[in-house]
Amino acid sequence: xxxxxxxxxxxxxxxxxxxxxxxxxxxxxxxxxxxxxxxxxxxxxxxxxxxxxxxxxxxxxxxxxxxxxxxxxxxxxxxxxxxxxxxxxxxxxxxxxxxxxxxxxxxxxxxxxxxxxxxxxxxxxxxxxxxxxxxxxxxxxxxx
Numbered sequence: 001x002x003x004x005x006x007x008x009x010x011x012x013x014x015x016x017x018x019x020x021x022x023x024x025x026x027x028x029x030x031x032x033x034x035x036x037x038x039x040x041x042x043x044x045x046x047x048x049x050x051x052x053x054x055x056x057x058x059x060x061x062x063x064x065x066x067x068x069x070x071x072x073x074x075x076x077x078x079x080x081x082x083x084x085x086x087x088x089x090x091x092x093x094x095x096x097x098x099x100x101x102x103x104x105x106x107x108x109x110x111x112x113x114x115x116x117x118x119x120x121x122x123x124x125x126x127x128x129x130x131x132x133x134x135x136x137x138x139x140x141x142x143x144x
Contacts, residue, residue, distance in 0.1 A: 055110060062109035063087050074103065085118045 067076040067088065078094040081087065090103040104126055106119055115123065125131070 059109050059112065063107045066107045074105075079105075085122055 063083075064081070066072055067074065067079040074090045074092065075095055078091050080089045080091070082089060086104050087107045088105040090101075090105055091099050092103060093100040104122070106115065106123075108114075
């Protein structure tokens, strides 16, 4: 083979390897940058979610604990937890077996002091005295 052809071929192979190396380095560098960005972003997202989760758990804990707090206006033994759409039903007088009033109680804690749309609607229905009592009897053939 002629030395000039070998030199040109060698130069072409070297340039080809340099181009491939550059491209691989660029792609790998981008991947590392993306991973670092994702890790940084992921850390921030996880911290935010943990904070939000603690807030929700704290609110749920406060709801459950409320009837036992000193300033809660009803006897804890007369309170029944529902959770949704209202937190508690209070059967005032139940301790004395003389129920004189049923009270719907919604507990709010932390920054969330406003009622949700459903809670407001329930409040309005109760205040409009659109409340009734019904009895449902399970068919005998289902309980035999």
